[in-house]
Amino acid sequence: MLLGCRLLTGLACGIASLVAPVYISEISYPAVRGLLGSCVQLMVVTGILLAYLAGWVLEWRWLAWLAVLGCAPASFMLLLMCYMPETPRFLLTRQRHQEAMAAMHFLWGSEQVQEEAPAGAEHQGFRLAQLRHPGIYKPFIIGVSLMAFQQLSGINAVMFYAETIFEKAKFKDSSLASVIVGIIQVLFTALAALIMDRAGRRLLLTLSGVVMVFSTSAFGAYFRLTQGGPGNSSHVELLSPLSMEPASASVGLAWLAVGSVCLFIAGFAVGWGPIPWLLMSEIFPLHVKGVATGVCVLTNWFMAFLVTKEFSSVMEVLRPYGAFWLASAFCILSVLFTLSCVPETKGKTLEEITAHFEGR
Numbered sequence: 031m032l033l034g035c036r037l038l039t040g041l042a043c044g045i046a047s048l049v050a051p052v053y054i055s056e057i058s059y060p061a062v063r064g065l066l067g068s069c070v071q072l073m074v075v076t077g078i079l080l081a082y083l084a085g086w087v088l089e090w091r092w093l094a095w096l097a098v099l100g101c102a103p104a105s106f107m108l109l110l111m112c113y114m115p116e117t118p119r120f121l122l123t124r125q126r127h128q129e130a131m132a133a134m135h136f137l138w139g140s141e142q143v144q145e146e147a148p149a150g151a152e153h154q155g156f157r158l159a160q161l162r163h164p165g166i167y168k169p170f171i172i173g174v175s176l177m178a179f180q181q182l183s184g185i186n187a188v189m190f191y192a193e194t195i196f197e198k199a200k201f202k203d204s205s206l207a208s209v210i211v212g213i214i215q216v217l218f219t220a221l222a223a224l225i226m227d228r229a230g231r232r233l234l235l236t237l238s239g240v241v242m243v244f245s246t247s248a249f250g251a252y253f254r255l256t257q258g259g260p261g262n263s264s265h266v267e268l269l270s271p272l273s274m275e276p277a278s279a280s281v282g283l284a285w286l287a288v289g290s291v292c293l294f295i296a297g298f299a300v301g302w303g304p305i306p307w308l309l310m311s312e313i314f315p316l317h318v319k320g321v322a323t324g325v326c327v328l329t330n331w332f333m334a335f336l337v338t339k340e341f342s343s344v345m346e347v348l349r350p351y352g353a354f355w356l357a358s359a360f361c362i363l364s365v366l367f368t369l370s371c372v373p374e375t376k377g378k379t380l381e382e383i384t385a386h387f388e389g390r
Contacts, residue, residue: 042104047307048327052319055311056117057137060379064226067311071304072219077103079212086209119380123316160318165388169313172371173326176306179364181333183239183302184246184357187341188294191249195287214292218299230376231305232368238301239365243358245294250354252287257349302364306330312375315384 050070058066084096115137121130160166189211196207222234314322345353375383 044327044331047330048323051307051311052323053117055308055380056119059138060377061227063312064231064308064376065223067308068219068223068226068304070307072216072223075212075215075219075299075303079209079216082208082212086206119316163388165315165384166318166322168387169315170318170322170325172313173306173310173322174329175367176309176372177326177330178333179360179367180302180306181330181337182357182360183242183298183364184294184337184354184360185298185302186334186338187353187357188246188249188291190341191287192291192295195284195291211291211295214295215299215303218296219304222300222304226304226308227376230374231309232372232374234301235305235368235372236301236365238297238303238305239361239368241297241300242294242302242361243365245290245297246354246358246361248290249287249294250351250358252283252290252351253349253354254351255283257351309372309375312380312383313373313387316380 047070051067054066054070055063081096115133116129118130118133118137121127121133161170192211193207196210226234310323310326341353344356348356373383373386378386
């Protein structure tokens with residue numbers, strides 16, 4: 031039963047992670063689309079923080095009730111979405127003009143209906159032959175690459191080591207360390223949401239990537255400075271990072287790792303956390319958006335699975351410091367990719383973004 035429930039929960043979360051960003055992008059004004067689109071990631075990290083707080087405050091026997099409490103947000107979403115209209119763009123592709131006008135009136139107000147109405151397009155199914163067109167393959171490559179770089183940045187590996195690193199810095203309560211990490215995530219994701227439509231996606235992605243380069247490099251340096259002899263490369267010890275630091279290592283060196291963890295999480299939260307999901311919802315034409323966003327979400331979760339499963343094996347081969355320096359190299363590639371391939375979508379309508387990729 032437990033496995034079945036987890037399977038259903040994973041299926042529901044996968045659908046929500048695909049649909050929610052797309053729905054928000056299609057009903058939002060260009061001037062606030064970045065703010066509203068970033069709220070998806072903000073709600074995710076807020077939920078993670080609440081789970082950390084519950085784990086810190088409650089005894090383990092009470093934690094089972096969290097599964098019951100987890101039904102509340104899903105129930106509210108189910109109830110409230112019953113009163114929300116389908117997106118006008120989707121309705122126009124289905125030639126349902128009256129419903130589209132009613133949806134625009136509901137979402138944007140009667141005085142904006144004519145001004146904000148998106149260009150109608152007849153519904154077309156996705157075909158592989160369409161990948162030859164620049165308006166399709168360019169955003170497709172960008173979307174998939176953004177999702178891959180998000181996971182290759184090392185976010186899961188850093189989160190895996192966070193509690194251990196805080197313990198090394200003499201934090202007696204590892205649950206408090208998780209709460210601190212969660213607070214940093216929420217604060218910087220909220221900051222990103224607030225400045226998204228002023229700073230722009232490219233600037234925040236670049237800044238985020240640069241911060242992650244330095245923090246993962248410092249994290250690797252920490253492991254390089256604290257590693258012991260050759261016997262420390264066993265699989266068991268790699269999964270227990272405390273054993274890799276000599277007993278005489280100073281607490282000050284542990285604070286290097288603490289600073290690296292906090293800096294990395296802040297950098298990730300301000301850019302590479304929310305923006306790939308936001309851009310995924312903005313860059314695809316309507317007639318391929320369903321399939322294309324599905325492939326992007328699949329790429330994200332597959333890479334998350336792959337990195338989480340294989341990271342310990344990478345550390346066995348490259349040693350811990352090498353693994354984190356490899357993550358730093360991926361962060362450098364992500365910055366170069368952003369500067370060379372990712373267009374700025376700030377303040378543009380979805381139709382203008384599509385026209386950009388098509389060269390119009």
